[in-house]
Ligand SMILES: [Zn+2]
Ligand SMILES: [Zn+2]
């Protein structure tokens with residue numbers, strides 16, 4: 459056991475109160491400039507990639523990094539409160555996105571003569587448009603099913619079967635085209 463900050467052998471950087479009191483940038487710079495292994499913090503003879511110690515568990519947030527390298531910006535000890543907002547989460551995506559529900563005209567290039575007026579959920583973070591199955595029946599096209607989770611004021615995390623389709627032409631009555 460060795461603390462590079464105090465130059466003492468009775469504790470490590472991970473439980474050095476003086477060192478942990480520095481902000482994250484300072485601690486990281488210190489380790490980098492002294493070429494200390496980011497993984498075990500015990501040596502300057504190797505880098506973290508070559509370290510044969512298993513990954514440390516942070517005493518502050520329990521994630522896989524050294525306590526001395528805990529970044530409160532990236533790993534707050536207390537989870538942030540959920541934003542109260544309509545939230546749509548596709549089954550294949552892990553990021554949260556916020557849905558806009560709009561009234562749109564839908565048309566598919568395969569059946570250009572058929573148009574359907576419907577409510578659609580527009581996903582901000584992708585180009586996907588999620589609409590109900592009945593719409594595709596009315597349009598006479600096929601789409602792949604996907605489950606979306608919707609939280610509204612009335613119900614939390616309700617699962618709604620939706621369908622994802624490509625090449626759908628959407629023209630909004632709000633002057634919006636995509
Ligand atoms: Zn120390
Ligand atoms: Zn190491």
Ligand SMILES: [Zn+2]
Nearest residue numbers: 516519528533
């Ligand atoms: Zn941490």
